[in-house]
Amino acid sequence: MGIKPIAANPLQSKRDLEQVFRELAEPLLPFYSAGGARLELDGSGAGQTVDVAGMEGFSRIIWGLAPLAAGGGTIDEDLLQVVLKGITNGTNPEHEEYWGEVSDYDQRLVEMASLGLALAIAPNRLWEPLSQVTKQHFYNWLNQINERKVHDCNWLFFHVLVNVGFYKLGLPYAKDQLGANLDRLEQFYLEEGWYEDGTSGHCDYYVPLAFHYCGLIYSALMKEEDPKRAERFEERAILFAQQFVHWFSEDGRAIPYGRSLTYRFAQGALWGAFAFADVQPFEPGAIKGLYLRHLRWWFQQPIIASNGVLTVGYGYPNLIMAENYNAPGSVYWGLKAFLPLALPDNHWFWQVEELPLPELPAVSVQQAPHLVICRDSERDHIAAFNTGHLTSNEHTHTSAKYEKFVYSASFGFNVPRAEWGLSQGAFDSMLALSEGDNLYRVRRRNEQTSIDGDLLTSVWKPWRDVTITTYLIAGLPWHLRIHRIETARELDAAEGGFALPLNPSLVVSQHSVSVSGMTGFGSSGITGIYGYERAELIYAQSNTNLMFPRTTIPTLRAKLEPGSHVLISAVYGEPGKDDAVQSDDWKKLFQVTIKDDQVRAVSPLGKFITLPFK
Known part of the structure; x- marks a missing residue:
C-alpha cells in the first residue's frame, strides 16, 4: 500500500502518525480469527487462557483505532470490517467466538476500557454501523464490569472509561459505582502529582499511562458534568509532568524502570493525553517534542518482527523480562500513545513547532x-x-x-x-x-x-x-x-x-x-x-x-x-x-x-x- 517503513517515517505530522498506526495494524489482519473476535498471535503463553489472550489482543488495537476514527483519519476498510465483525461475534452469546461471561478480577475487565473509549469518542465508526441486536449484545457484554470486582488499583479506571462510554451514548450506566470508584482512586493520591498503584503499591509507569492518562481522558470528556474533579485531575497531571519530564532524555528515550515495560512507547502516552485534554504543563511545542521524539526513538529499535508484528520485550524481542500476564498481543497497549490521532488537523498540537526539552536541573x-x-x-x-x-x-x-x-x-x-x-x-x-x-x-x-x-x-x-x-x-x-x-x-x-x-x-x-x-x-x-x-x-x-x-x-x-x-x-x-x-x-x-x-x-x-x- 505504499507505506514507508516505520523507521524511515519522520513522525512530524498527524499524517505521519496515522501512517505508523496503519503500519502497525495492517500486518495483523492475517492473525484475526475467522469470526474476527480474537487476535491469534503465536510466540508465547501467558497467565490468561488462549481465548482471553486473543480477546486482549483484539481490544488493544482499539486504543489506536478509536482515536484514528475519532479524528477523521483514513482507516483500512479491511481492518474496520474485521473489527466490527469481531465486536458483533465477540459479544454474541450464541456465537462460538463469544468473549464469555467474566468473573471478578478477570483480565477481560481490563480489555473493556478501550471499547469504552471507542464508544465515547468514535461512535460513528465503531457503534453506529452495528445492528440494533449487536448494540444490545455489545452493551450487555460491557455492562458485566458493573457486576464484577476489579483489583483495587489502576483497574478502577477501566470501570470508569466503560461507564463514561455508556453515558456519552445515553445508555444506562452505573452512576453510583462510577462515583465510588472515582472517589476510591482519590485515596491513592500521594503528593506532587504521584499516585500509588493501590494501597502500598509502587510508583511506576502505571501512574502516567493509567492514572493520569485516564484522568485526562475523563477531564476532556466529563468537564461539564464533573468540573471540580476534572480540574483536580488536570492540576495533578500538571504537577506530575514537572517530575515526569526528568525521566526522558533529549533523544526521546525514557528510563526503563518497573513492570510492564513491554508496553514500550506507552511510556510517552501521557504527553499525547495532555494534548487530547488541552492541558499544557509546558510550552505546546515542548509537549509535542517530548511526544514525537519518544516515538521516533522507539521505532528505531528492533522491536518489530519480520512479519510486521510487535514483539514481546523491551529494546529487542525478549521473553525473559516479560511479566506473567504478557501474551503476544499484550504489547499493543503501547497504542495508548496514539490518542492524539483523535485531534482535528487544526489543533494546536499539530500546528505548533516542535521544541526541545524544557531547561532542566541536573x-x-x-x-x-x-x-x-x-x-x-x-x-x-x-x-x-x-x-x-x-x-x-x-x-x-x-x-x-x-x-x-x-x-x-x-x-x-x-x-x-x-x-x-x-x-x-x-x-x-x-x-x-x-x-x-x-x-x-x-x-x-x-x-x-x-x-x-x-x-x-x-x-x-x-x-x-x-x-x-x-x-x-x-x-x-x-x-x-x-x-x-x-x-x-x-x-x-x-x-x-x-x-x-x-x-x-x-x-x-x-x-x-x-x-x-x-x-x-x-x-x-x-x-x-x-x-x-x-x-x-x-x-x-x-x-x-x-x-x-x-x-x-x-x-x-x-x-x-x-x-x-x-x-x-x-x-x-x-x-x-x-x-x-x-x-x-x-x-x-x-x-x-x-x-x-x-x-x-x-x-x-x-x-x-x-x-x-x-
Whole structure:
C-alpha cells in the first residue's frame, strides 16, 4: 500500500502518525480469527487462557483505532470490517467466538476500557454501523464490569472509561459505582502529582499511562458534568509532568524502570493525553517534542518482527523480562500513545513547532517514587537513583525492576536468567550476597528508606540475621555506594556496576579493585574504595539486559566474616565515552575520608554521612 517503513517515517505530522498506526495494524489482519473476535498471535503463553489472550489482543488495537476514527483519519476498510465483525461475534452469546461471561478480577475487565473509549469518542465508526441486536449484545457484554470486582488499583479506571462510554451514548450506566470508584482512586493520591498503584503499591509507569492518562481522558470528556474533579485531575497531571519530564532524555528515550515495560512507547502516552485534554504543563511545542521524539526513538529499535508484528520485550524481542500476564498481543497497549490521532488537523498540537526539552536541573529529587533523577546533558544520559520500597509483590523480577540502586536510560538494566552464580543472576547496580553456595540474594524490600538531596539511605535484610544499611550518593558519570553490613553468617559479596553492551571493540582496564570496560557505545566501571578484595568483569548470560542481548558487568568481590563491615565503591557509567576511565576520577566529585575507624563522605550538594566501621 505504499507505506514507508516505520523507521524511515519522520513522525512530524498527524499524517505521519496515522501512517505508523496503519503500519502497525495492517500486518495483523492475517492473525484475526475467522469470526474476527480474537487476535491469534503465536510466540508465547501467558497467565490468561488462549481465548482471553486473543480477546486482549483484539481490544488493544482499539486504543489506536478509536482515536484514528475519532479524528477523521483514513482507516483500512479491511481492518474496520474485521473489527466490527469481531465486536458483533465477540459479544454474541450464541456465537462460538463469544468473549464469555467474566468473573471478578478477570483480565477481560481490563480489555473493556478501550471499547469504552471507542464508544465515547468514535461512535460513528465503531457503534453506529452495528445492528440494533449487536448494540444490545455489545452493551450487555460491557455492562458485566458493573457486576464484577476489579483489583483495587489502576483497574478502577477501566470501570470508569466503560461507564463514561455508556453515558456519552445515553445508555444506562452505573452512576453510583462510577462515583465510588472515582472517589476510591482519590485515596491513592500521594503528593506532587504521584499516585500509588493501590494501597502500598509502587510508583511506576502505571501512574502516567493509567492514572493520569485516564484522568485526562475523563477531564476532556466529563468537564461539564464533573468540573471540580476534572480540574483536580488536570492540576495533578500538571504537577506530575514537572517530575515526569526528568525521566526522558533529549533523544526521546525514557528510563526503563518497573513492570510492564513491554508496553514500550506507552511510556510517552501521557504527553499525547495532555494534548487530547488541552492541558499544557509546558510550552505546546515542548509537549509535542517530548511526544514525537519518544516515538521516533522507539521505532528505531528492533522491536518489530519480520512479519510486521510487535514483539514481546523491551529494546529487542525478549521473553525473559516479560511479566506473567504478557501474551503476544499484550504489547499493543503501547497504542495508548496514539490518542492524539483523535485531534482535528487544526489543533494546536499539530500546528505548533516542535521544541526541545524544557531547561532542566541536573538533579531532581522525587520523594513519592523514592527516586533521585540525575541528568548529564553533555552526554544526554539520565539515571534514576533508588532507595527501594517498604513493600514487595509477586510480579516477575520484582527485585530487578524495583530494587536496583540505579536505573539508566542508556545502559538499561538486567533481569536474572536463573539462580546459579553471578552470570545467571546478572546483578548490575546491585549488591548480591551468597552464603558460599553460589546462590545469591539481593534487595527485595526495605525496612526503612529516606532521601536527603542527593543522599539516599535504605535499610534492608536479605536474611533475618543480616542487616544492611546502604547509602547512595547520586551523580553522573560517577556515584558512590556505601554499605554498612552487620552479619551473623559468612557471606560472599558482589557489587555490580552498569551493564555494558558487548561488542568486538571491548577494551578492558583492570586493577586489583578496579575494573572498567569501553566499547563504541560508551564506558562502564567500578572502583573499590574500601572493603573489597578484587574486581572483575562478569559476562552476564544472554538476553538478561533489557536494551542489549549481550552485556558485561564490572563487579567488585569480597568475602565477609560474621561481624560488622563497611564496603565503599565508586561506580561509573557514561554513554559516548571514547577514552579510558581513570579509576580515581571519582575524587573530583566526592569527598571520602577514612580514618580513626570512621568513614565520612560528602556529596556534591553538601550532604554527608559519618559512620563507624565497628
